[in-house]
Amino acid sequence: MDTEHDWITTPVTAELLRGAIDVEHTERGVLPHRLPAWARAQYDDGQLAMAESQPSGVRLVFRTRATVVELDALPLKRAYTGAPARPDGLYDLLVDGRPAGQASVAGGDTVTIDMSTGDTELRSGEPGTLRFTGLPDRLKDIEIWLPHNETTRLVALRSNAPVEPAPDHGRKVWLHHGSSISHGSDAASPTTTWPALAASLAGVELINLGLAGSALLDPFTARTLRDTSADLISVKLGINVVNTDLMRLRAFTPAVHGFLDTIREGHPTTPLLVVSPILCPIHEDTPGPTAWDMSALSAGRLRFQAAGDPADRDNGKLTLTVVREELARIVEQRAGDDPHLHYLDGRSLYGEADSAELPLPDDLHPDAATHRRIGERFAELAFAEDGAFGKSGS
Structure with a gap:
């Protein structure tokens, strides 16, 4: 040596x-x-x-x-x-x-x-x-x-x-897209973001297209997913569309369909899992945009708040409750012609009980312990025998 x-x-x-x-x-x-x-x-x-x-x-x-x-x-x-x-x-x-x-x-x-x-x-x-x-x-x-x-x-x-x-060990490639939570905001380190933890537990190779603040159903992101070689694909959608107050329901639904259509052009039979947002109390029933909490900032802390009006849901503004309902409906509608398409409610990764035990420190992003919980839950649910990425699911 x-x-x-x-x-x-x-x-x-x-x-x-x-x-x-x-x-x-x-x-x-x-x-x-x-x-x-x-x-x-x-x-x-x-x-x-x-x-x-x-x-x-x-x-x-x-x-x-x-x-x-x-x-x-x-x-x-x-x-x-x-x-x-x-x-x-x-x-x-x-x-x-x-x-x-x-x-x-x-x-x-x-x-x-x-x-x-x-x-x-x-x-x-x-x-x-x-x-x-x-x-x-x-x-x-x-x-x-x-x-x-x-x-x-x-x-x-x-x-x-x-x-x-290093040699290719023949492990399946999991391609994931999502928001800042998937990107790893407030995780302890790069191998402890929830997607990295889930990939390690499942023994798969990760390509993480979690894009902080930018999971906005952009067509170029869908084409990137379409053109990237992968054995398993998941897309975690909704929170950034609410954060930015980017769309009304009328635009959101066709955009989701178009996003999935584009992915399917390159991956017609690849297991594809649509994941809705985890629980985020400030936006469950209040639309965006998300704003800085300036009073917290003046005290040296980073926190967020929902700046929308709950009454505007009737005018087509999006909340997380609306987003989950619509994503579930879209997947159910498409699944008859696409048996490899699946849906996972994000609250099964982090829900009411988890929020009581491990509240989001800035009201928007999970901390290190919560990343671990989400990663473990995703591995248990998606990679289970009957999960979207399990043998019977795929």
Whole structure:
């Protein structure tokens, strides 16, 4: 075995990355994307650009005998004016599928967001280095999961033994799309977002297209799902449409049908699971938009509130109750011609009893313990023998 000073630098290529849809080579490093370039070009939206470039579910995967591995990375940190500082993003290390360490990269670029005005300020910084030492002195599979909530450019990968792409173990690929909850908002680390936990429990390969604030039934997202190879597909729909007050019921129903139609163009018989929103008390019967709770913000806390009028449900405005009813109806209507289409009520993942025990800290997003519960519940329900992704379900 070479010493740790006999470094081998391995180019970061698409062959070493899993969970990314596209890989952009920039002057400052390799930038994984979760939407392809053509989709990113169709709508210039800051929230979407931030979400799809945050590498939730993206990981470096390789086989090596190295006992020391270093990664130079250039993170993009987020800061909010007047709010507590956000912790640095975490990188999770797995060795042969088992947790083996965590690290963070300090420095990097920083974007400061003024939540009262929407103004942003970008400050450039330098790359940092994370280092994993004491790895087993044998041939092994290494996974470095990138921070789920921090845009990350990969600058250099070094090791004290050669690196090669890890073999394909023949596991099924699960492709999932959803909102910030699926993206991993407030999860403890990239391997503990609820989709990552569910994938680990079920023994499947995850491609996570959870896009914070951007699960809006966009046609380019549906076409991305259509064109991505997968054995199992789930789409968790509804909360962002309510958050943004984007649609009335008249537009929502055809949009859902069109979204599913597009996915089916590329995956006509793939098990497809439609998941409705988990319980979110502020929006169960009150439409959007969702707004910052400015009184909480002035006290240094991040909280949200529903700014809509419950009476506007009669005018076609969407609440989570309306969304669930409609998604269930749409799936039931289509299932006669599509036996591989399934529905899961999100409240079976997190409902009234869970809310009493584990309330949403900011009234919108689950904390780390709740991510674990949702992931375990999803694995139990969707991957059960009679579940949508079980043998009889598929």
